[in-house]
Amino acid sequence: CLDIARDEPDKRQDMLQKFQDFQKKADLYYVYHTVYRHVVEPFTSVLPEGLFNMSRYLLHNIEEEACYGISKSATLFALAKQSKNLGAFKLARTAYEKLRLLRIPQQFQDTVDLGSLTIRSKPFHDADELLPMCYRCSTTNPLLNKTGNRCVNCKQPFVHSFVNFEVLPLVEFVLEDGLTDEEAVHVLDMSIPKQKKKGPWTESKMGNFQTLRLGEEPPEEEDSFTARLKSNNDSDEFAPVVVNKSTLQAMSRSEVYILKWSKPLRYQFFKSLLPDVPITYCFTCNKLFHTDDFEQQYLQRGHCPFCRSRSDD
Ligand SMILES: [Zn+2]
Ligand SMILES: [Zn+2]
Structure with missing residues (x-):
């Protein structure tokens, strides 16, 4: 698709649409494979949290349009x-209620009936620590969201780690008109975050605590990316964070992840809001992962968990 879109401009829009469509389907089937395997043979190596996140990810995506071969039940x-295992009792109730309205195979019917009974003895709310937080506007989000995998408040799409599907502390941003991807990468590579001039470490002593902080700025000089994050909060429509050259110059290269899609797609830029959390991405499929999870999967299987490509470094 991408090749056609690059070489034949009149088909470009169409092919890009198709490409996005295929990408999304690939994501969904990848996730569904794991979820389904767990349903038919309950003893898998996937973490309960992983399955919990994956099934929510799937539901968010199949709610609006069904996807062939993916069973909602x-x-x-x-x-x-x-x-139920993890303490999201409110969500478990909702899931059981929905299941009772669907036709399901007999072998699962008993489990569902029993489950819907026992869930009544549990509290009515979800455990707080399971609720996802938006890294753009800090809103705590509900576990199921009618608008899909995005923040209920600022509509920023969540970025998932493609192993256990946690939300990664990343916010995608787009470049101001007139700035090309290559220029932006160049600016970022050359960028020297302003605070470096004052020495990156600030030392502060508070009683018995001695803290060393890297690159912390005085509050009056809020960095412009943070300022941009907070803008556009009042509109109903989703507005991506737009970044100009001077903001790029103030950013540290190590906090920005760039997915270099081949032409005619644009690059995708992500800023990490928790730079201490190591994140890895695959050069072939451009999926983002928690580094630990990725490395573990890579060691176990010898390839990227999503696209199965092997990198040589
Ligand atoms: Zn938000
Ligand atoms: Zn990959």
Whole structure:
């Protein structure tokens, strides 16, 4: 698709649409494979949290349009079970209620009936630590969200780690008109964050505590990326964070992850809001991961968990 889009401009829009569509389907089937395997053979090596996140990810995506071969009841079944295990009782209730309205295979019917009964003895709310937080506006989000995998407040899409599907502390940003991807990368590579001039370490002593902080700025000089994050909060429509050259110059290269899609797609830029959390991405499929998870999967399987490519470094 991308090749056609690059070489034949009149088909470009169409092919890009198709490409996005295929990408999304690939994501969904990848996730569904794990969820489904868990439903038919409950003893898998996937963490309960992982299954919990994956089934929510799937539901968010299949709510609006069904996807061929992906069973809503299997997804709900996995979700109900994991929510109950992890203490998301409100969500488990919702899942069981939805399951009772669907036709499901007899072998699962008993489990669902039993589950819907036992869940009544549990509290009515979800455990707080399971609720996802938006890294752009700091809103705590509900576990299921009608608008999909995005923040209920600022509509920023969540970025998931493609192993256990936690939300990564990344916020995608786009470049101001007139700034090309290559220029932006160049600016970032050359950038020297302003605070470096004062020495990157600030030392502060508070009683018995001695803290060393890297690159912390005085509050009056809020960096312009943070300022941009907070802008556009009042509109109903999603507005991506737009970044200009001087903001790029103030950013540190190590906090920015760039997915270099081949032409005619644009690069995708992500800023990490928790630079201490190591994040890895695959050069072939451009999926982002928690580094630990990626390395573990890579060691176990010898390839990227998503696209199965091997890198030689
Ligand atoms: Zn938000
Ligand atoms: Zn990959």
